Amino acid sequence: MNVRDALEADADALAAIAGSPTDVMRNLVHDRTVRVAEDVARDDDAAVSASNSQYGESNPEDLLGFVSFDAREDTVHVTQIDGTGEACERLLAEPVRFAEREGMAVEVLVPPGDEKVTAAVEELGFEERGLGPRFDGARTVRFRLEPGR
Numbered sequence: 827m828n829v830r831d832a833l834e835a836d837a838d839a840l841a842a843i844a845g846s847p848t849d850v851m852r853n854l855v856h857d858r859t860v861r862v863a864e865d866v867a868r869d870d871d872a873a874v875s876a877s878n879s880q881y882g883e884s885n886p887e888d889l890l891g892f893v894s895f896d897a898r899e900d901t902v903h904v905t906q907i908d909g910t911g912e913a914c915e916r917l918l919a920e921p922v923r924f925a926e927r928e929g930m931a932v933e934v935l936v937p938p939g940d941e942k943v944t945a946a947v948e949e950l951g952f953e954e955r956g957l958g959p960r961f962d963g964a965r966t967v968r969f970r971l972e973p974g975r
Contacts, residue, residue, distance in 0.1 A: 827916060832860035832892060839889045844908050858894040858905055861920045863913040865890055893917035897930060904934040907943055915946040922950060926973040935959070935966040947971075 837852035891909015902925040925932045935958040947969040958966035
């Protein structure tokens, strides 16, 4: 599994994973730190023809998941995470590493029943901190990790 920064060319693949419109995911790539997990390491020197795929340089079959996050004040906020269980754990480690370097905490809001993300946050040592806000009427659970504290 290879983890890298997301590119604008990944927007279609991210949209397929998240079930969101491509334009929303393109904006996410521009507005947040977004990392993707790929099934195989890519050869950046290889010539890729956009005609080979409707997704240009990014194919949803190659992406295992993604995480977006931003930092405000003393906390790194994971704004979106989706993918396979293994990818979620590996991707969630990205904002955790950033937070450790900067001396910040990390928060993740998880919809009830999202077993992949719940397993990833628990594996990385996050603690449940009660209910979070509602999104589209659905309740979330707040998890927090305070590395080095």
